[in-house]
Amino acid sequence: MATEALAFDSVDAYYGESLVLHRVSFVLEEGALLGLIGRNGAGKSTCMNVAVGLLPARQGAIRLYGEPITQLPPETIAARGIALVPQARRIFKSLTVAEHLLIAAQAPREPTHEPWTPETVYAAFPRLHERRKHFAGSLSGGEQQMLAIGRALVSNPRVLLMDEPSEGLAPQIVADVMKTISQLKDQGLSIVLVEQNAKLVLDIADDVVVLNTGRVAVRERAEALQKTGVDLSEHLGVF
């Protein structure tokens, strides 16, 4: 049986008194890529924020490799091995590329795979190497996205969460970012990819979860969705 890397088990979450996630359940298997899709405001980023402890789940459980992490503070969850590439990247404009990577670097928990270091990130993203002494605020949108991904990788996570990494990028850059994500999956990383563009997700995901107004509307293998040509348009915006 596949090992469960990250699981949401009937999770409810609120902003103040407003219910934003309702009984959300899904499983990310080890080494798999789970695509989380849904229209604006469906609750995708909220799921990511709950997973990393920025917003507490009010009900239900979240497990990382079988261990409950539901009420742990964000720094403990990060130390246990979940890294988030946040929507809108949240880089520090007045730090250089190299400083971002140095600050985020952490040794891996299990020394089973080649660890990510600033050097291996530079090898994967030569453009970041060229611009390592530049302030992050002066990078292009695509370069900032690469930096946000690189910063998550040097923490050597067991689970990588990516919240709309293609947002605001030109199509060619989106293609590069998707290629990078698929290479990370090929290297065995367990990934949740949040996207609005279902097509991008179906191409590289193993499993797909569609959120609609805070509820799981569809949970399927990507292959099955492609084969049956299921129409997801009722759950997604028009693009």
Ligand SMILES: Nc1ncnc2c1ncn2[C@@H]1O[C@H](COP(=O)(O)OP(=O)(O)OP(=O)(O)O)[C@@H](O)[C@H]1O
């Ligand atoms: N900090 C907040 N305080 C109150 N409500 C919020 C907050 N953040 C998000 N919401 C609301 O929660 C709901 C889910 O938002 P969320 O950001 O999770 O959606 P999303 O699926 O990530 O959308 P998008 O594709 O636009 O990023 C929305 O109705 C949103 O308005």
Ligand SMILES: [Mg+2]
């Ligand atoms: Mg979002």
